[in-house]
Amino acid sequence: MSKLPATITPEQLQQFDTDGYLIMRGLFSAQDIEALQQEFTMLHRNGPVERLFAPVSKEQAGGDILKEYPRFMHPHRVNELSRNYMIDPRVMDVLEDLFGEEPLAAQSMFYYKPPGARGQALHQDNFYLLIEPGTCIAAWTAVDPSDEENGGLFVVPKTSREAIQCPHEADPTVSFTTHEVVVPEGLQPVPVILEAGDVLFFNGNVIHGSYPNTSADRxxxxxxCHYTGVSTTKISGYYNPLYTRDGQPLEIEKNPSGGPCGTEFAANSPH
Structure with a gap:
């Protein structure tokens, strides 16, 4: 018999199991969000970090705003505040209920997504993380209000039990990543409207993505961040080391396969 959740309600756990996602409203305070905003404004101002963050000047960007404001990959590896937020007890407690076991942190990312930025085509996270057994869970924290106009996230409910798809080529005019998957017949993407400080948790097989930021100034x-449970035995090598809730690094076996679609797809991972 599974234990009752300690942080979320049984109804919330049921919703996550059914739909594949759960929104925790106001999990982070206004002060928490302001600290994240200030930190990543400073990191952008300080410029490139080898292999993790490569912003360029407006002149060098050649009209591509995402070259001026690219995503910051794995900031927890070089930034203490990011690492603290990645393993924040409020997040880890929810994850423990969702996994049914102790969670481990595998990845952090920060998206700036300025006005005019392209979106990210529909995809599934465990296509890239290659977690075995089971799948990953994402914790997606809104640092700004997020809606359809400024390129907020869309999810496809009830796709958490869908198999991992082999993607096709995405439209580069609307997506900055190259992979796209097909929405199963009878299902459709729905927008996730979030306020700053809300956190969206979703299963690693859930189909999700975003569209361009069409706002004028937002x-x-x-x-x-992406997480797995302590019972995980394999993960794509790019995500080692994982971190426990007390910040201790932990190496697990590198998954040597390219997943269900072969090594060519895995090598082109946008994550």
């Missing part, structure tokens, strides 16, 4: 900043 960024859609977000801090996104």
């Amino acid at each position: 960024f859609r900043r977000s801090f996104i």
Whole structure:
């Protein structure tokens, strides 16, 4: 018999199991969000970090705003505040209920998504993380209010039990990543409307993505982390080391396969 959740309600756990996602409203305070905003404004101002963050000047960007404001990959590896937010007890407690076991942190990312930025085509996270057994869970923290106009996230409910798809080529005019998957017949993407400080948790097989930021002057900043459970035995090598809730690094076996679609797809991972 599974234990009752300690942080979320049984109804919330049931919703996550059914729809594949759960929104925790106001999980982070206004002060928490302001600290994230200030930190990543400073990090952008300080410029590139080898292999993790490569912003360029407006002149060098050649009209592509995402070259001026690219996503910051794995900031927890070089930034203490990011690492603290990645393993924040409020997030880890929810994850423990969702996994049914102790969670481990595998990845952090920060998206600036300024006005005019392209979106990210529909995809599934465990296509990239290659977690075995089971799948990952994302915690997607809104750093700005996030809606359809400024390129907020869309999810496809009830796709958490869908198999991992082999993607096709995405439209580069609307997506900055190259992979796209097909929405199963009878289902459709729905927008996730979030306020700053809300956190969206979703299963690693859930199909999700975003569209361009069509607002005139609104960024859609977000801090996104991926997690797995302590029973995981394999993960794509790019995500080692994982971190326990007390910040201790932990190496697990590198998954040597390219997943269900072969090594060519895995090598082109946008994550």
